[in-house]
Amino acid sequence: MALPGAYLEAFTAEEISFQAEDELITIIPRRHIQEMQLAGWKLPALRPMRRTDVPLWLALLLKKQDRCSIVFPNWMDEAVLKDFVEKERVEPGFSSLPWFWQPQSAALLAGASDDYTGNLDNIRQLLQDLREIRQAKVRQGITLVNESHMQMDGLSLMELNEVRPLMSKTMATLQKLHQ
Amino acid sequence: MSRIRDPIDSIIAGLGKKPDASEQAANRAVIELKKAWVAERMAPTVLPYAGDTLETVMSQIRGLIEFVEEKSLLLHEGDITSSGQDGENIKLQLLVVETELERAKFVARGYLRARLAKIDQSAIYWSTQTPLDTPLSPKEQEYLQRRLIIKEKLYDSSFLLSLHSDLQNLNDTDGAVSMVDEPDLDKPVAIKVTKPGLDPVVCGNDTVLLEHGGLYMLRYSAIAGLPVDIV
Amino acid sequence: MYGVLADKLVQDARRTANLETLPLYPTDLVRAVVRETQDQYQRALAYHDSTDGLSSQDRVAMCALFVAQLCVRRNKRCLLAHENLRASRLDQAVWAEQELSAETMSNLSAPEQVYLREYTELVSDYKGEWTEVDLTGSLDPPKEIYVEVRVLQDAGEVQTEYGVFNLTKDSQFFVRQADVQRLIQQGFVQLI
Numbered sequence: 001m002a003l004p005g006a007y008l009e010a011f012t013a014e015e016i017s018f019q020a021e022d023e024l025i026t027i028i029p030r031r032h033i034q035e036m037q038l039a040g041w042k043l044p045a046l047r048p049m050r051r052t053d054v055p056l057w058l059a060l061l062l063k064k065q066d067r068c069s070i071v072f073p074n075w076m077d078e079a080v081l082k083d084f085v086e087k088e089r090v091e092p093g094f095s096s097l098p099w100f101w102q103p104q105s106a107a108l109l110a111g112a113s114d115d116y117t118g119n120l121d122n123i124r125q126l127l128q129d130l131r132e133i134r135q136a137k138v139r140q141g142i143t144l145v146n147e148s149h150m151q152m153d154g155l156s157l158m159e160l161n162e163v164r165p166l167m168s169k170t171m172a173t174l175q176k177l178h179q
Numbered sequence: 180m181s182r183i184r185d186p187i188d189s190i191i192a193g194l195g196k197k198p199d200a201s202e203q204a205a206n207r208a209v210i211e212l213k214k215a216w217v218a219e220r221m222a223p224t225v226l227p228y229a230g231d232t233l234e235t236v237m238s239q240i241r242g243l244i245e246f247v248e249e250k251s252l253l254l255h256e257g258d259i260t261s262s263g264q265d266g267e268n269i270k271l272q273l274l275v276v277e278t279e280l281e282r283a284k285f286v287a288r289g290y291l292r293a294r295l296a297k298i299d300q301s302a303i304y305w306s307t308q309t310p311l312d313t314p315l316s317p318k319e320q321e322y323l324q325r326r327l328i329i330k331e332k333l334y335d336s337s338f339l340l341s342l343h344s345d346l347q348n349l350n351d352t353d354g355a356v357s358m359v360d361e362p363d364l365d366k367p368v369a370i371k372v373t374k375p376g377l378d379p380v381v382c383g384n385d386t387v388l389l390e391h392g393g394l395y396m397l398r399y400s401a402i403a404g405l406p407v408d409i410v
Numbered sequence: 411m412y413g414v415l416a417d418k419l420v421q422d423a424r425r426t427a428n429l430e431t432l433p434l435y436p437t438d439l440v441r442a443v444v445r446e447t448q449d450q451y452q453r454a455l456a457y458h459d460s461t462d463g464l465s466s467q468d469r470v471a472m473c474a475l476f477v478a479q480l481c482v483r484r485n486k487r488c489l490l491a492h493e494n495l496r497a498s499r500l501d502q503a504v505w506a507e508q509e510l511s512a513e514t515m516s517n518l519s520a521p522e523q524v525y526l527r528e529y530t531e532l533v534s535d536y537k538g539e540w541t542e543v544d545l546t547g548s549l550d551p552p553k554e555i556y557v558e559v560r561v562l563q564d565a566g567e568v569q570t571e572y573g574v575f576n577l578t579k580d581s582q583f584f585v586r587q588a589d590v591q592r593l594i595q596q597g598f599v600q601l602i
Contacts (some may be wrong), residue, residue, distance in 0.1 A: 001498060002295035002505055003549070008220065018285070018551035019217070022210060036272060037246070038279045039239040040207035061278060065271060148383035149397035152369075153390075157410060160369055160394070167396055171367045175398070178383065213484075240542050254584070268583055274556050277586070283553035287543045295536075299501070322536050329528040333497060336521040338489050341444045343451050358487070398546055 009165045016158050017107065020100035021057035025108075026071040033067060056104065060111045070112040073098075076105060078118045081126040088133045094154030102131070102158045138163055147174030208235040209283050216290040219407035221369065223399050224362035225297050225305070228316045229290070236287055243280040247273060298323055301360045302330070303350050364400040370407040377405065412450065412481045415443045416488035421490045431511070432499050435519040440489065447485040454478035500526045504533050507546050557587045558602040565598040 001144055011019075027048040036043040046062075051071070054062075062068040075078060075098060099106060099117045105127055109138060113120055141152070145167060152160065184319060212221055215229040250269050294403045298319060305315060305323055315323065351358045375391040382401040389395070389407065402409075414474065422436055500522065503510055508519075510526070537545045565577035567574035568589070575583060577598065583590075593599045 001299045001501055002292045004502070007293070007549070008300075011220065012550075014551050015289075019213065021282075022213065033271065034268065036275055037242070038276065039209050039236065039243060039283050041203035043275070057278060057282065058275065061274060065274070067271070078277075103370075104188070111273060146385075147394055148385045149387045149401075152235075152394045152396065154300070155394055160410070164369065164396075168367045172365070172394070175365060236543060237540075244542060251490060271557075273552065275547075277555045279554055284543050284547070285552055288545055288547055289539070289549070291540065291543070291545060292549075298412060308469065318536065318539050322532065326529075326533050329525055329532065333521050333525040336524070337519060338440055338444050342486070346451065346482065348449070349490075351483075359488070365502050368431065 009168070010161050011157075013103075013158070013161075016161060017103040018101070019157070020103035022055050022109065023061075023098075023100055023104060024053040025059050025073065026053050027055050027059045027062060027068040028071060029062070029068045031067055038096070039094070041166070056107060060107060063112050063115075065093050069089050069115045070108065072108060072112075072116055073104070075101070076108070076116075076123060078126065081123055081130070085126055085129050085133070088130055088137075092137075094137065097153050097156060098159050101156050102127075133160060140142060142167060142170070145170050145174070147171055147178050208232050208239065209286060212236050212283075212290060214408065215284045216286050216292070216293065219290055219293040219297075221409050223297075223364060223366035223368070224403075225294055225314045227314045228294075228319075230316060233287065233290065236283055239289070240280060240283050241277055243283070247277055247280065249402070252275075294319060295322065297362065301362055302327055303359045303360045307359075364403065365398045367396050368399045368402070369394065369396045369410050370402055371410050373408050374406055380405070412446065412477075413484060415439065415446055416430055416485045419443055419488045419492045423495045426495055431514045432517050434517045435496070435522065440461055440492075443489055446535060447482055447489075449539070450478045450481045450485070454482060496522065498567065500527060504530050505546055553583060554587060556584060557590070558582065558584050559594070559599040560602055561599050562596055565593060568593070 007101075027046075028051055029048055031040065031048060033046040035045045043054065043058070044052070046068070059068065059070050063070055075084070084095050084097060105123075109116070109120070116123070134155075138155070141150075142163065144150070149166065150169075150171070210288075211232045212229065215226070215232060221227055250273055254266065254269050254273070294315075298315065302323060305313065306327055308315075313320065334349065335347070345347075349358065372389045372391055372393045372395070377389040377391075379386045379388045380397075380401045382397050387395065387397060387401070389402075389405075394410075418439055419436070422439065424434075426433055454475055457471050457478060487564075502508075504526070515523070533546070559582065561577045561579055561581050561583070564579050568575045568577055575585065577583075577593070582602065583599075590599055594601065
């Protein structure tokens with residue numbers, strides 16, 4: 001087969017990070033950068049201090065070259081994350097974190113932590129809390145799977161991808177039993 | 180690396196307007212192809228061929244390759260030292276453009292290989308589809324034909340030809356188990372409903388409302404052809 | 411007992427699935443399964459002839475016919491599954507552009523060697539339709555493409571896709587990581 005079999009069941013974690021890198025994020029350029037023609041779009045000339053939205057991969061690349069700083073998304077503010085954790089604890093559903101919240105926060109904390117204005121240890125802990133609370137919910141949720149469908153609003157792609165093979169197998173088995 | 184963040188930076192920056200690059204960046208063929216790649220990877224069957232999108236991306240890829248070749252020559256012929264101002268600029272351009280290039284190549288490669296993997300999986304089944312029904316591109320059909328021939332040759336010379344002529348078929352469908360592997364259209368897939376106003380779908384004994392913004396896992400056959408995102 | 415040989419074939423396939431490289435092609439076993447299948451088929455034909463025209467009273471013969479047919483069908487499936495598994499391992503190697511060792515090559519049957527050659531050709535032709543994309547390229551998403559390296563020892567000229575480098579000791583280059591991956595492993599150059 002042209003792909004290893006597992007590739008047709010789920011994505012690899014790296015592939016999900018890759019997908020997340022197309023999400024737009026705001027940067028503050030440090031130096032002038034010429035306009036560039038890219039695949040089907042033009043990166044406009046970047047001027048120092050002028051905020052611009054660019055794909056995450058580009059933001060991280062420019063950051064590495066010390067050409068910009070990155071503006072962390074609102075949801076990564078400590079106060080906002082705290083709210084999320086609180087809600088996640090009390091509400092039965094999944095709070096509506098971004099589709100790519102894990103790879104996005106991981107990439108930003110790895111590549112641009114000096115641009116974060118709050119306390120890094122605190123948000124790392126909050127992100128970890130979120131992950132754990134949500135994982136527990138996912139595990140509970142699997143017991144509710146029926147053979148026809150399952151609604152999982154608010155789950156992120158990474159979380160979905162982790163349980164996808166198991167859920168898919170469970171649903172298929174239930175389908176067979178039902179027939 | 181500078182670790183000091185000038186608070187004035189952000190104040191001034193807030194005054195500036197955002198260029199419209201973001202919209203451009205979000206609505207381009209590579210992003211479309213990435214969606215097609217994702218759907219192709221998770222759908223149990225080969226989806227309609229995204230030929231136009233792929234062609235657009237391919238021509239963009241060729242454009243980027245040309246750019247990279249030109250600039251690399253400049254950098255390596257020694258006219259421009261890689262440490263000078265021009266050299267720095269070219270280096271940065273190369274970095275950005277080649278990263279974009281590799282990303283586009285990765286998506287195109289992943290898309291084409293996911294399709295081939297599924298064609299391989301149910302080769303005999305795909306060969307029975309009429310030209311009107313097949314989602315395969317002409318190149319994929321050619322690949323499939325050749326693949327079937329060499330695989331058949333392998334079975335033939337390994338043992339099939341030593342069996343009675345009645346037993347030499349590869350497409351027995353009688354008996355308890357069909358030998359023709361078909362895509363399992365009831366395989367569950369995850370979908371995101373990105374459009375409002377979709378009709379409910381029937382899924383086994385249940386009717387499922389496809390709420391705008393909802394994330395569902397359900398059998399592929401229930402949503403085949405609907406404008407939802409397979410994720 | 412019928413089917414025992416085919417079971418061995420299935421076991422061989424199961425073992426193969428867990429091995430790093432393909433084990434020796436079980437020529438004798440395959441031949442034996444083929445022989446048994448042929449025998450059973452002849453027997454089935456004979457039963458078929460003898461039950462022809464008889465009413466279903468002759469249940470013993472009918473039953474024997476049925477069993478023989480099942481046995482034939484099962485053997486054929488086992489033969490196909492076994493070969494299919496080995497072929498898919500060869501496919502994997504072709505897509506990963508992995509050169510098989512002389513030992514593994516000698517473990518292949520003659521038809522498998524032909525198959526490997528022909529499938530390699532097919533993939534290479536299909537790849538040729540998409541040269542820009544490098545279809546057999548990495549399945550891992552791209553990471554850092556360019557790196558700055560320092561040359562640790564003279565390595566002579568290095569040909570890359572976009573030009574030639576002369577690697578003299580202590581010089582620095584801004585190069586594509588893919589072009590120098592091997593030199594890094596060999597210790598000729600170092601990432602800065």
